[in-house]
Amino acid sequence: MGQSGDTEGKGRAPRRAHVGTTIADVAQAAGLSPMTVSRVVNGGQGVASDTRARVMTAIDALGYVPNLAARSLAGGRQDRFALLYDNPSAAWLSELLVGCLAQATDLNALLMVERCEAEIAPSDIVRRLTCHRIDGVILPPPLCDDPALLTALNDASMPMVQVATGHPSALASSVAIDDEAAAYQLTGHLIALGHRRIGHVSGNANQTASPLRRVGFERALAEAGIALDPELVVAGDFSWRSGFTAAEALLSRTDAPTAIFAGNDDMAAGVIAAAHRLGRDVPRDLSVSGFDDSAIATSVWPELTTIRQPLGAMARRAIALLSQARTGQADTWKRRHECYAFELVERGSVGPRGNA
Amino acid sequence: MGQSGDTEGKGRAPRRAHVGTTIADVAQAAGLSPMTVSRVVNGGQGVASDTRARVMTAIDALGYVPNLAARSLAGGRQDRFALLYDNPSAAWLSELLVGCLAQATDLNALLMVERCEAEIAPSDIVRRLTCHRIDGVILPPPLCDDPALLTALNDASMPMVQVATGHPSALASSVAIDDEAAAYQLTGHLIALGHRRIGHVSGNANQTASPLRRVGFERALAEAGIALDPELVVAGDFSWRSGFTAAEALLSRTDAPTAIFAGNDDMAAGVIAAAHRLGRDVPRDLSVSGFDDSAIATSVWPELTTIRQPLGAMARRAIALLSQARTGQADTWKRRHECYAFELVERGSVGPRGNA
């Protein structure tokens, strides 16, 4: 054997052509060890500032970007989260999706999105998640309000975050707004504009936010000394159609309401459509308010006065909470329940009561 | 040094507790090498059938699931794709997103979703993608129809797939339907129902599908011997509002159309809303058709007669094409242009012409 390592023995082809800059390249360029580069890249605690500067210069010069697969493998973790959904409003879902995806990308986590119809047994859902090695689950309505599902998931030690639930569970973390307070404020707004006969189209009973919004509505009425007419509260299911149907019934009454608070924007759009069909002007003859500030709120005419909830931020936070849960002990992850600020957004669909 | 390897020298703590079953566990359980297990897991070509069976048994018994990070690292690739979007209909976007995400998950690829407003310079977009080591891009309208963006991306050797474009580019692959033919068939359907004065609300001019749909509309008219009244063609922009406004104008004419073909479902919903507001019954006084069969088509009342395009399948295919592009040589990936079948979906918004 000579001294030259290049020619020693029966060499085999190198694994593959080198593509992309690695941490070793940066280390060499900076005259440091890969370990030090790794430290700088991962926060840089306990690194001399001039060392850090040298590393940063090399990173910029070489255009280094860490290989996430290697990082996951070496770090011993790659989170895989699942977003389960069942037939929410498309606009609502896309906002949720984009937010979750953005955070998942930042955290180098995989996000799997699965439709979960109500007919599927919780045990089957758990099985599927386990199969895919899912480390945590995002649960939007109505799934977040399904006790059987929550229990099954908890029994499988699956961290979960309820998004926009009206009833935070002890088994999960949650991000939500105060639906009751928001509905209260919105209804108060209608009352302040002179409305006394106010209708409400409630949401689907399978979501806990629905009764909360109705309760906020009723509390505002009660505090203003307005007797609740139960005939003016109609059960909807969050669909455009149910808002349309409910409004047709409400507006056909001799003592029709001068304002209608719909439990979400889709139903509010349906209410406006029904009003127009019956020849009523919005907001002159009828004020209509929605809830959520989803895309449809600014699509229809007149645009909807509604409650804005920061869904994108809530979605990002939900993924972050899941990631934190993974960091702690299984079985003992810390549940957190976070409440976000909502905002009353005034647009054209609500106006002062006419002289009736 | 004794024979027992367990006690030799100054041991250091094992890297970390072993979590999850690895390929080595399966190999041991099956009495085979990891290599063989790997072969079975990855398609199983050239493995004796009883060997394969032994491996499968061990996999099932142990509940083995491959570590994707390790696979990516060893395999030398982890694809990172980006879905760029700019303000499409929320329903349309969520269907696209779910499809892309499902395929990305199956392929162990990362999907990054980024909003790209029209004001952003193509060079900045390219820079951002490069920064994130993106290997391919999904381009829905209107981005897929922006020549400057396509050129900039191509100059950066970025594989791209246009989704639902009306003008497949030589620089990209594409998945689409034949918009002209679909519009032609839809218009023919209206004509067959007795309509002669048919209006059209065209889509945003920044999307190539818009003029194609109008051309299909015009061809159907011409072939039926109906003279085109240019006054009956109004420019919209795919928004609900533009459909609403256009229909208000169209229906206020003394020679108002008996049917309106809107360039997408959002605009069709706006057209129906305007019709109702003006006291017209749909479809008795006015037939309305949409295009896309997005969620809004079955939300509004009456439900929309429209053209269904298989967006979920197209989205999955788009990701698959990107993945294939990565397999080939950079700079020479094979562009493919695939056309999907559409379907005319008949619902309640279209009916025979009344006796006018």
Next chain:
DNA sequence: CTGAAAGCGCTTACAG
């Protein structure tokens, strides 16, 4: 504050 060594769990490139 910095670094040499081991190892994460897989696949590629061989050899037999």
Next chain:
DNA sequence: CTGAAAGCGCTTACAG
């Protein structure tokens, strides 16, 4: 048809 070896690009657990 099957397997031993090397290596993917990082991070952890140490040592100094």
